[in-house]
Amino acid sequence: MALQLYHDTGTTAANLVAEITALRTQRQAVILAHNYEYGEIQDLADYVGDSLGMAQYAAQTAAPVLVVCGVHFMAETAAILSPEKTVLIPDPEAGCSLAASIDAEQLRAWKAEHPGAVVVSYVNTSAEVKAESDYCCTSGNAERVIRAIPEDRQILFLPDMFLGSYLRQQTGRAMEIWAGECHVHAAIRPTMVEQQRSAHPKAEFLIHPECGCVSSTMHYLATGKISADGTHILSTEGMIRHAAASNASQFVIATEIGVLHRMRKANPEKEFLPIDESISCKYMKLITLEKVRNSLRDLTHVVSVEPALAARARGAIERMIAL
Incomplete structure (x- = not known):
């Protein structure tokens, strides 16, 4: 209701x-x-x-x-x-708690420590921070942005440390990463993943790369603690496209709960479960x-x-x- x-x-x-x-x-x-x-x-x-x-x-x-x-x-x-x-x-x-984790003065000081570096800012930043950046990105195109930068250039990625960690692992690029986080995504813990996996073993598990549990989820995948079948690390739009195309009937969604409305509306015959009802942006x-x-x-x-x-x-x- x-x-x-x-x-x-x-x-x-x-x-x-x-x-x-x-x-x-x-x-x-x-x-x-x-x-x-x-x-x-x-x-x-x-x-x-x-x-x-x-x-x-x-x-x-x-x-x-x-x-x-x-x-x-x-x-x-x-x-x-x-x-x-x-x-x-x-x-x-x-x-936005993530955007508030860095300001332009802090970014200028960080750039001064790494002269010549390419600055990639997640779109969740203020106009002042964007003005100090070379590229913006979202979770949907961040990997494409990183891969477009010449390999001999140092990269400063900000402000989301979880997305930065994920990109570093996916691209193999050496990056300096700002220690910022979204309070909502950071609240998604590995124990939530384990509990929902156990409760819904047949569901597909869709997780946002900004989530605090991404690094541990990738570890669980590598060690076999979480089945790679049915586990997908995707942007929000990637989640929505995947849910529409998948033959699965049940999905556990590890991101802010608002997105479930759009998924349920587009796929009324499928069941979408939040990783936890508390994952909501105030x-x-x-x-x-x-x-x-x-x-x-x-x-x-x-x-x-x-x-x-x-x-x-x-x-x-x-x-x-x-x-």
Whole structure:
């Protein structure tokens, strides 16, 4: 059952959706929603996807108003790519623990310790950090980005240490890795993997490379403690594609629980189980129907990036999209 999210007890979900639909038309707006948002937010969005897909859609749409249902760096990315558009975020407090793990001053100091290194920043970073980076990436294209860098160049990867560790093992590239983490993915522990594997031995196990248990999962795979059959380390979009194509009827999903809504909606005949019900991002869940309605009605809260900073950050983002 969907959670009741509305402070105005006289307003039903159906009424809020109707208001949002009318306001969207009035404002000529599009609504972008991340996979981790509540199901009712995903259902009314013009686009649902990961950070890369949201960035691409924001850049390509002709709509003058973008409502970004996600966290703040996603709205910043949209503003960087589309400076002529009005970019709104329904709740300005929707931050990101991973993005907060490094700032531009820390990155500049790290670069000074490794002159000439290529800086690859996960998209979960502030505009200031992107401006100091050579490439951005998502979990979906991070390996492609790393492999595109000449082998004689040193790589600084930030800020997700779990994704960095996974990429180092997958590509064999020597990399310096920033010790940052997402509080949600870091909460996924090896014991959760073991418990769910034991409880659902026939289910396929889909895990995000940012998860804190990825390194141990790879170890379990190598030593045979976890069967390689049915275990897949995938980006969010990779998970969704795999679930649709697989003949399996049951899946255990090791990432933020919001993505299960999209999987269940696309594959109603299949069963999708969370690795643990607690794996939920409190920042993503700040976005509600009421706040989306208010944002469109009042044109709040506008997210913009200073033009010179945006120009520097745009290069790293455009290299990500090109790859």
